[in-house]
Amino acid sequence: MVYYFEKYPEDASKVVLSIKGAFTIQTGPDGSPEGIRASVEKALEILGGTKTIDIFECARVDPKVPVETSIEVLAELVKEGKIRGIGLSEVSANTIRRAHAVHPISAVEVELSLFTPDPLHNGVVDTCHEPYSPVGRGWLTGELRKLDDLPADDYRRMLPRFQPEVFDQNFKLVEAVENIAKRKGVTTAQVAIGWVVSQGAIPIPGSTRAERIIENARAAELTDEELVEIQRILDTLPIGGERYGGSHEKFLNA
Missing domain, CATH: 3.20.20.100 (NADP-dependent oxidoreductase domain)
Known part of the structure; x- marks a missing residue:
């Protein structure tokens, strides 16, 4: 992805880049302020200024951290200009409403298909x-x-x-x-x-x-x-x- 934007910098403004983070297979989700900030900073480091992060979303909700706490730090990152919008992934309707009460949510990513019509x-x-x-x-x-x-x-x-x-x-x-x-x-x-x-x-x-x-x-x-x-x-x-x-x-x- 970075190589593409390095080669075609004129396309950066045409693409909405959504990044999922604050999660590893080994340890699961980390919705703490420190964990989220570290994940965003790592993404920015990889992008190297070639593209802004239009939407950042925690890949899963951290059961150890209130969703409001996670959204508050993401809202701070929006104000700091490090991300442009906040997303959610694999959340319930109630969690969406709780998160949106703290800061407007730009996108919610859930699996919906003929194999998974649950949503x-x-x-x-x-x-x-x-x-x-x-x-x-x-x-x-x-x-x-x-x-x-x-x-x-x-x-x-x-x-x-x-x-x-x-x-x-x-x-x-x-x-x-x-x-x-x-x-x-x-x-x-x-x-x-x-x-x-x-x-x-x-x-x-x-x-x-x-x-x-x-x-x-x-x-x-x-x-x-x-x-x-x-x-x-x-x-x-x-x-x-x-x-x-x-x-x-x-x-x-x-």
């Missing part, structure tokens, strides 16, 4: 609209048809929804969405992203391939009948496995 039912989408992983961590690209399609070192092999005992069950949802995509002459991913858009949300699909990024920018337009069909699919094909599993699950919808 539609727990009040989060009613509070804000900013989901990520709209293609279910690659499930809805249509490229994963059997477990062996995942490289041996792919991190998703550790996630509950990609385990052998539930893989075939979860693939049934992919096949159902794929049938809709074939009828419309679009990709499975475009249908999945189109469904997220139809919920009034802003999808954030990820990819490392240019052609996939272009494809993902063209969400399918779904009719009312197709949305009803998709809802019927969701009602009849339950998803097996948690999103992350283990200790990381407790940091979701905090």
Whole structure:
């Protein structure tokens, strides 16, 4: 990213840069003032002045620190000009309201997809609209048809929804969405992203391939009948496995 802005400095003002931090896999979230400041300073050091941090968000809520305390220090960083806006990630509707009471929240990132429609039912989408992983961590690209399609070192092999005992069950949802995509002459991913858009949300699909990024920018337009069909699919094909599993699950919808 830094190399891109060094090469094309004229693009810096055209990009909204959102950075997640104050979290490590080893220790979990650190929402303390010291932890947040250290994380922001590290990000600024890496950017080296090539780009401003438009939005900074703690990757997870720290259960040891009141969210108000974390937002207060982020608000100070906004005043200092080190970040331009504050974001939240994987939070509950109540946490969003508590945080917003301290300082306006620019964005909230939650997972919303046909594989994880939870935010539609727990009040989060009613509070804000900013989901990520709209293609279910690659499930809805249509490229994963059997477990062996995942490289041996792919991190998703550790996630509950990609385990052998539930893989075939979860693939049934992919096949159902794929049938809709074939009828419309679009990709499975475009249908999945189109469904997220139809919920009034802003999808954030990820990819490392240019052609996939272009494809993902063209969400399918779904009719009312197709949305009803998709809802019927969701009602009849339950998803097996948690999103992350283990200790990381407790940091979701905090």
